[in-house]
Amino acid sequence: MSKHQGSSVTEILQPLYIDDADGQHWDEQCELLVVGWGAAGACTALEGHAQGLDVLIADRFQGGGASAKSGGVVYAGGGTRQQRAAGFRDTPEAMLDYLRHETQGVVSDATLKRFCDESVANLAWLEGHGARYEHSMPPGGGKTSYPKDGYFLYYSGNELVPSHRGEHDPAPRGHRTVAKGQSGQALFGHLRDACLRAGIRTRLQSAIRRLVLDCGGRVVGAELWTLPAGSSVAKKHARLAERAERLQNFRPAHCDGLRAQLSQIEREHARPLLVRARQGVVLSTGGFIFNPQMMREHARKYLRNFKVGATGCDGSAVRLGATVGAASERLGQVSAWRFLNPPLCWPKGVVVNRQGQRFCNEEVYGATLGAPLCEDHGGDGWLVLDRKLRRQALWETLTGGYWWFQTVPALLLMLSARKGRTPEELARAAGMDAATFGRTLADNNAAARGLIDDPQGKSAYSRQVLDQGPFYACDISAGNQAYPMGGLTLGGLRVAEDSGAVLSAEGKAIPGLYAVGRAAIGVASNLYVSGLSLADCVFSGRRAARAVAQARPVAQAPRAATACS
Numbered sequence: 074m075s076k077h078q079g080s081s082v083t084e085i086l087q088p089l090y091i092d093d094a095d096g097q098h099w100d101e102q103c104e105l106l107v108v109g110w111g112a113a114g115a116c117t118a119l120e121g122h123a124q125g126l127d128v129l130i131a132d133r134f135q136g137g138g139a140s141a142k143s144g145g146v147v148y149a150g151g152g153t154r155q156q157r158a159a160g161f162r163d164t165p166e167a168m169l170d171y172l173r174h175e176t177q178g179v180v181s182d183a184t185l186k187r188f189c190d191e192s193v194a195n196l197a198w199l200e201g202h203g204a205r206y207e208h209s210m211p212p213g214g215g216k217t218s219y220p221k222d223g224y225f226l227y228y229s230g231n232e233l234v235p236s237h238r239g240e241h242d243p244a245p246r247g248h249r250t251v252a253k254g255q256s257g258q259a260l261f262g263h264l265r266d267a268c269l270r271a272g273i274r275t276r277l278q279s280a281i282r283r284l285v286l287d288c289g290g291r292v293v294g295a296e297l298w299t300l301p302a303g304s305s306v307a308k309k310h311a312r313l314a315e316r317a318e319r320l321q322n323f324r325p326a327h328c329d330g331l332r333a334q335l336s337q338i339e340r341e342h343a344r345p346l347l348v349r350a351r352q353g354v355v356l357s358t359g360g361f362i363f364n365p366q367m368m369r370e371h372a373r374k375y376l377r378n379f380k381v382g383a384t385g386c387d388g389s390a391v392r393l394g395a396t397v398g399a400a401s402e403r404l405g406q407v408s409a410w411r412f413l414n415p416p417l418c419w420p421k422g423v424v425v426n427r428q429g430q431r432f433c434n435e436e437v438y439g440a441t442l443g444a445p446l447c448e449d450h451g452g453d454g455w456l457v458l459d460r461k462l463r464r465q466a467l468w469e470t471l472t473g474g475y476w477w478f479q480t481v482p483a484l485l486l487m488l489s490a491r492k493g494r495t496p497e498e499l500a501r502a503a504g505m506d507a508a509t510f511g512r513t514l515a516d517n518n519a520a521a522r523g524l525i526d527d528p529q530g531k532s533a534y535s536r537q538v539l540d541q542g543p544f545y546a547c548d549i550s551a552g553n554q555a556y557p558m559g560g561l562t563l564g565g566l567r568v569a570e571d572s573g574a575v576l577s578a579e580g581k582a583i584p585g586l587y588a589v590g591r592a593a594i595g596v597a598s599n600l601y602v603s604g605l606s607l608a609d610c611v612f613s614g615r616r617a618a619r620a621v622a623q624a625r626p627v628a629q630a631p632r633a634a635t636a637c638s
């Protein structure tokens with residue numbers, strides 16, 4: 074076996090039960106142990122510190138995780154300063170009304186209401202820790218998959234889509250952290266600096282491998298496996314990890330090899346460190362898109378998707394939770410990002426499945442389109458344009474000043490499209506059923522001419538007659554590497570919605586254990602719209618920290634015959 078082979082995920086061990094937490098030798102102690110230093114972990118740590126807790130943060134790498142690679146968009150509303158400055162009158166009720174439609178009961182109405190009620194304050198809290206938000210909106214109505222530099226407020230979900238927007242006037246709620254380029258790095262940088270300014274201790278290159286429980290089943294600490302600080306192996310580990318994140322978009326297979334090397338270094342050189350957490354352990358280790366086994370087991374339909382996450386997204390929390398009887402939910406729920414915008418005119422085309430049947434409104438948010446595409450149509454589909462619309466789309470793409478990661482794939486998609494002089498010829502070229510595709514096109518054109526309602530509810534703005542050959546079928550399938558479709562796991566540990574306490578299959582809180590961000594079920598776990606995950610990191614992180622602060626240190630629990638025997 075070569076050094077590039079083998080598992081690349083953190084090894085998780087069975088829990089360590091101890092008789093006497095006070096008499097135990099601990100390598101390090103704290104009140105709140107936060108495992109995973111992404112956005113959720115950083116928010117937990119900052120709130121915990123503000124609540125007066127002695128906090129220790131541990132991370133398998135240097136911190137940052139998916140949060141630092143992200144777009145740094147935070148979904149916020151209900152009347153933020155930025156919304157008001159841009160001339161929008163949003164309310165928590167309008168936000169709740171809209172999000173109810175997207176979240177479909179993944180959290181209770183009371184929790185969703187709290188999320189909306191606290192939204193203005195949570196964005197201001199981020200600002201208080203150094204992140205900046207502004208009200209400038211991109212041209213073209215504020216709708217895009219990601220705003221260009223200089224624009225920081227936009228419609229980041231389905232707010233403008235009639236069937237999704239609800240009763241209230243739409244308001245833009247995507248608040249992109251002010252920065253140049255992808256803003257996630259800046260957002261995490263502010264949170265990291267705030268943690269360090271607050272004097273919160275960190276243990277880097279230290280991965281949690283097991284939980285430590287007392288005999289009553291309370292989580293009282295964790296065993297971290299840590300690389301010797303400053304050693305040559307630690308430096309090599311840091312170099313390889315940084316490279317794996319940087320090159321993932323361009324050389325995924327090479328990066329899988331780097332990940333295997335990282336695990337190999339950890340297996341050979343990391344040493345155990347026993348950490349006591351007197352009031353709580355919070356798992357903030359992210360999702361599991363980089364755990365191939367979990368993906369095969371739970372989310373098979375998304376194996377071809379481009380991985381949206383970071384190396385640490387290997388399901389550590391779910392696997393650790395399972396060792397102490399924790400329940401997980403929605404592990405098959407993956408947000409599949411098939412954005413059709415920019416160019417802004419693409420939604421005027423029609424999206425069809427392999428048979429040529431239309432199945433969604435092309436104006437919807439990327440993950441709203443990706444969901445039926447992957448769940449119901451095998452991840453395969455076409456975006457059909459006619460000559461006029463393709464020309465318009467090429468022009469917009471070339472002159473719109475979009476991001477390179479929007480322009481290059483859009484051009485590749487259009488330039489590699491199947492072509493047919495007539496709809497029948499295109500159906501043949503793309504392997505579609507000619508009669509089905511013919512009906513799809515006829516219905517689209519009738520709707521665009523105002524003769525019938527659009528079968529998928531597309532707004533008048535995006536309806537366009539497609540009758541000018543040649544016709545083009547652009548391959549928007551998950552497997553098209555030139556036009557990658559992202560996948561972000563949304564499932565995680567089941568938690569109590571008032572505290573973030575991890576729950577067992579019977580719905581009982583596992584004492585001393587909490588989960589936040591993408592390690593847990595949260596507001597974003599049904600359908601992600603841009604910004605909802607980071608907003609949930611803030612909401613769930615602060616909630617868990619407050620709950621830990623309120624949990625009084627418990628005296629040694631009475632010995633239970635089963636646990637320590």
Ligand SMILES: Cc1cc2nc3c(=O)[nH]c(=O)nc-3n(C[C@H](O)[C@H](O)[C@H](O)COP(=O)(O)OP(=O)(O)OC[C@H]3O[C@@H](n4cnc5c(N)ncnc54)[C@H](O)[C@@H]3O)c2cc1C
Pocket residue numbers: 083108109110111112113114131132133134135136137138139140141142143144145146147148279280281282357358359360381382383385386387389561589590591592603604605606607608610
């Ligand atoms: C390219 C991209 C763009 C995105 N854009 C947005 C956006 O604009 N808005 C939005 O809301 N969402 C966005 N997302 C999704 C969002 O970034 C994530 O869902 C979110 O950051 C998850 O945060 P987290 O704190 O739960 O996990 P992470 O940020 O992934 O942090 C988890 C941390 O835990 C550490 N860790 C993992 N396992 C262990 C272990 N065993 N022991 C110790 N430490 C461990 C990791 O090293 C990591 O630092 C984007 C994601 C990507 C990749």
